Amino acid sequence: MLPKIIRSKLFAGAIAGFAAASALADEVTPQPLEVIISVAEQKMAVLRDGGVIRKFPISTSKFGIGDAFGSYKTPLGHLKVCDKVGEALASGTVIKHRSATSEVLAANAAGRDPIVTRILWLDGQDEQNRNARARGIYIHGTTEEKRLGKPVSWGCIRMRSSDVIDLFTGVAVGTPVSIIAEKLPKLHKYVEPPPPVIIASNTPAAPAAPVASAASVAEKTEPSVRLASNPKPVKAERLMEIASGPGKGPADADASQAMRGSILSAGLPDAPTTKAGPQKQETMKFHSWSSASLREATNAAGPTGAR
Secondary structure, three states: OOOHHHHHHHHHHHHHHHHHHHHHHHHHOOOOEEEEEEOOOOEEEEEEOOEEEEEEEOEOEOOOEOOOOOOOOEOOEEEEEEEEEOOOOOOOEEEEOOEEEEEEOOOOOOOOOOEEEEEEEEEEOOHHHOOHHHHOOEEEEEOOHHHOOOOOEOOOEEEOHHHHHHHHHHOOOOOEEEEEOOOOOOOOEOOOOOOOOOOOOOOOOOOOOOOOOHHHHHHHHOOOOOOOOOOOOOOHHHHHHHHHOOOOOOOOHHHHHHHHHHHHHOOOOOOOOOOOOOOOOOOOOOOOOOHHHHHHHHHHHHHHHOO
């Protein structure tokens, strides 16, 4: 278990990192839109993050405000976009029962007043506008563009075809829509936030460490065995000392003679005749060969013992 103070610091660091990431996401991701419609001004304001992006002239009901069935009035209060109809239709396309027809009308076509171009269907969120969806209250395009700015509709909110296309493109299903009886509140113009500043580091990247090959690793880790090309000659005195063996036991004439023969066969000089000094007895038991025994073996060998 981590100490309590360390756990607290880790938790605080995680929260701070999450807050910083959220703030950066808010800067990068645009805030959703909001729509406000003023019956008094016959205007629509589109807001983002409390600031006005666009304003459009509109037309509400010529019968006033209300939500009763058969009243043809425009409801007030908080609503939201619950559906969108007419994407990619040509401007001026006539729409009946939320379905496009093959008829396309020009703006201000004489004697015609259908729904055209696009539909944003509204759903009431308050008690005072709970019938809006069932009544078919829309934001839609109209051919009577010259009459915009006056309350001349049959309950819906009318817009120019070009304006409703822009609104349709920018507004998503679920976007809040407020219809108010009074004038629009004083709102500041929306200012695009500056992009986040990313400071690049001037520190060069560290070079990658060289990757050793298997052969080089094996060469470093496994010592090679080297044979001397010209081994040092071993002196006869040293060989005779080895032949003498440790200790002072009785001589082994046959072994001495064999060693002597090996020395002579190798072409080494004759061994000294001085008596080898005594050596310390080792833990293992060896046969001892004395210098005298070696001399006797040498005399017994005859002339072949010298060269």
